[in-house]
Amino acid sequence: MATGREIAQLCGVSVATVSRVFNQPETVNEETRERVLRVARELGYQPNESARALSTKQSTMIGLVWDTDHRRPGWRHPYLQDLLIGLKSALSAHGYHLLMLATSGDAREVGASLADPVGYVNMTRRHHLGGLVLIDSGSDAEAFEAFAQSGVPCVALDVAVDGPKATYVTSDNEGGAREAAGHLAGLGHTRIAMITGPPGNQPSEARVSGYRKALEEAGLPSRAQYVVAGDFYRTSGTLAMQRLLALDEPPTAVFAASDEMAVGALRAARAAGLRVPADLAIVGFDDIEIASVVDPALTTVAQDKPGFGVAAAKAIMAMITGGCREDPVILPTRLVVRDSCGS
Amino acid sequence: MATGREIAQLCGVSVATVSRVFNQPETVNEETRERVLRVARELGYQPNESARALSTKQSTMIGLVWDTDHRRPGWRHPYLQDLLIGLKSALSAHGYHLLMLATSGDAREVGASLADPVGYVNMTRRHHLGGLVLIDSGSDAEAFEAFAQSGVPCVALDVAVDGPKATYVTSDNEGGAREAAGHLAGLGHTRIAMITGPPGNQPSEARVSGYRKALEEAGLPSRAQYVVAGDFYRTSGTLAMQRLLALDEPPTAVFAASDEMAVGALRAARAAGLRVPADLAIVGFDDIEIASVVDPALTTVAQDKPGFGVAAAKAIMAMITGGCREDPVILPTRLVVRDSCGS
DNA sequence: CGTTTCACCGTAAGCGGTTACATCACCGTA
DNA sequence: TACGGTGATGTAACCGCTTACGGTGAAACG
Known part of the structure; x- marks a missing residue:
């Protein structure tokens, strides 16, 4: 060399x-x-980047916090690949690299344990990382807040955080949900139910709120038993749908807070002898790959997946060079009408 | 600090x-x-990891080579997330971190251009990376060979490479294909076609070879027009199926080298008025998520997705500490029988 | 012609670790 | 008592780059 x-x-x-x-x-x-x-x-x-980093006290690396051995076994991010594509290409364009951090296993470790924000923040200092990108693993709101407060520049995905150098990017969950539920109402449905994500999950809450707004705007009553909680997984969609179908007055349309749950609901409906969309209209959220593959193809709210990564990259770079907080980014969603709602 | x-x-x-x-x-x-x-x-x-790396001339980072702006637009790795989960957790357990490399955009760059192995190898030296993990983007065989020859420890996924400190991990594509086609033969099918991946793609070639072996073992003739080339994408599966159905003696069973193409084939069959599996049996390869979601659910050859990452991690770490070449790893596959082959 | 200005470049002190080598105290042994 | 061996620690060079500071010569100025 x-x-x-x-x-x-x-x-x-x-x-x-x-x-x-x-x-x-x-x-x-x-x-x-x-x-x-x-x-x-x-x-x-x-x-020699090590020498340079040693001298300048900063590297060209951004840390990626992504818990793989999470407390929710089987958890998969709905569109990690697209997100990474956006993230990586935007960072690359400015000479940054993405470091997938690990906090466990290092015998040399001093006081850092897995899933512990402190561990990641320590890694940030060790490697002179410019900042962190936090990928939501389903229920890390508290931990993310700790990151945000640490003073390290960081941007969270799908979790609203606040801190001296922290911001977040998320979809317009409320708007998307409103459009989806509004679409169902526009189709003439009056008994529109919703299957939510886990309680406390921010995107889910926003989607519920959008659903409520749409009902209101359509002059429809909001019935408590029409809102049943799931956990974003497919199985929970099936369970929720079964409960909805057991109602005295079952809904004629369902908006699920995730495509996975929508697929689960679709299964339950079919198992109950219902035809989709003739007897039951279904709309999902995310527009993951399976949405276009199930039969009937799922009407859903598409998120700007690579846009997520790009926005995160821009935000973190802005905070690194600017040294101050950036405004949160709300990405627009897009209703993709397919066959499951019979429009 | x-x-x-x-x-x-x-x-x-x-x-x-x-x-x-x-x-x-x-x-x-x-x-x-x-x-x-x-x-x-x-x-x-x-x-301070920079100081340590400067002094010891080695870091705790492994480079990940993954082309995001690839010449095949829309390309998606079939199971990147599971692969990364396996890779990351295995590396983490030994204190290694994964660095997603970028070669473009750095104004400071000296003689490194995108998709150029040299660029990545340069990055490896700059950051004192222990080695590289190469993710196949569809047709990088030549480039990967350059990596392998560079002397940098590296392990390629799904591409057989050879070099002083290089090895690879791949599925038992031949065995899996053989089992799949054999399964169809065992079901009584005598006219079994195959939709392959792009010519030159190693996993695809191996799957074709396994398919041929299975036919041979079943005493079935191997007809040239029953083997039609696709490119792993869904559309190519549809096109290929249409060609197969146009034959004088169309097949009664099809083995596709990827689930995506199997789904495409399924569409074509249905569009042609065929019932699956009654009129046409279909088997795919990969066992991606949509395989279990399409109707009928796809019988397919499952790959050990996290196992890929784990094996890659072990191999690269062994080569770093051992300093010498490791044997290639061939991961076993598993035939997942669902509904699309009517067993 | 002395002085100031300025573009250009060298000197040297870090940055925070690692490690070969030296040192030193202490012990057992001849 | 002199000596070699050993365990524990200190000394200092080094890894390769950045940067504050100072020096030099030539052009510009009064």
Whole structure:
């Protein structure tokens, strides 16, 4: 590996000049700059990032906090891949790398344990990370708040946090839900139920709120027994649907807070002998891949998946360079009408 | 941030001793060791990884090479999330972190361009990465070979590579395909077609080979027009199926090299008025999520998705510590019989 | 012609660890 | 008593880069 010193010797300049060529090119004479660059290229020079980070106290890395061995076994993020694509490409464009942090297993560790924000924050300091991107694993609101308060620049996905250098990005859950439920109402449905996510989950709460607004706007009554809680998983959708169907006056339309639950509901409906959408209209949320594959294809509220990553990347970079808090980002959603609501 | 020097001063020892406490605990007197550890804990000491890496010329990071802006637009890895879960948790357990590399956009870059192995290898040196994990993006065989030859420890997923410190992990594609096609033969089918992946793709080739073996074992003739090429995408499955159905003697069973193509084939069959599985049996490969959701649920060959990541992690760590090549890992597959083959 | 200005560049002190080597006290042994 | 061995620790060089500071020569100025 060629070092700056070698280049300096070959060019007859000092290491300081070599460094300047790469960091403040305008301060060095064009002729010598060219010379240094040429030699650097010939030698295949790669600046030592460890040395640079040590000296400048900052690296070009952003930490990604994503709990894989989570307390909710089997949990899968609905669109992790698209999110990462957006995140990574936006970060790459500005020379940043994404570091998937681990807090466990390191014998050298001092006082950091798994799923413990402190552990991640420690890692942030160890590696001079510019900031953190926090991926929601379903119910980390409290932990995320700790991150936000730590002073480390961080942006949370789908969890509203607040802190000196913290912000978040989320979809317009309320608006999307409102559009979805409104769509059902517009189709003439008057008995519209909702299957929610786990209580306390922010996107879920927002979706419930949007659902309520849509009912109100359509002049429909809001019945308590039409709102039943799920947990975003498919099975919970089936269970919830069964409870709805057991009602004296079962709904003719259901809005599920996730596509997975919508699929579960669809199963339950079919098992009960109902035809979808003829007897029961179903709308989901997320627009994950299976939405277009189930039969009937699921009408759903699409989230801007890569946009999530891009927005997170922009926010974190802005906070790193700007040094202050950024405004939260609310991404627009889009109602994708397919066959499950019989429009 | 507390440094080793501060600890040293507070404990009345030298920085060397502090360092030894963490790296060669056995060489330092128990009493002083306890003292140093206690003070370190009180100060919330976190070793500076940049300094450590600079000094030792190695970091605790493994690079992940995953092309997001690939020449095949819309490409998605069939099970990236599970793979990452396995990879990350196995690496975490040994104190390694995963760095998602970017090669583009860095103005400071010297001679590294996107999708160029050299760029990634340069990044490896810059950051003192222990090694690289290469995720196949569909057709990177040549590029991967360049990685393998670079001397950097690396393990490729689903691409057979060879090099001084390179190895790969892949599924038993041939065996899985053989079992799948054999299953169809066992069901009494004699006209069994196959929809392959893109020509040159190694897993696809192996699956074709397994398919051929199964036919042979069942005493069935191998007809050239029964093997039609797709590209792993859904649309290509539809197209391929249409061609198969246009044959004078259309097949009664189809084995697709991916679930996506199987779904596409299923659509084509249904559009042609065929019932699945009564008129046409279909088997896929991968066992992605949609396989269990389509109607009829897809019989398919399941890959050990998290196992991929775990195996890759073990291999790369073994090569880093061992310094030499590891044997390739072939993961067993499992035939998941659902409804699309009418067993 | 002396002085100021300015563009350019070198010197050297860090950044926070690791580690080869030296030191020192202490013990057992001849 | 002199000496080699051993365990515990200190000393200092080094890893490769950044940057504050100072120096130099030439152009510009009065």
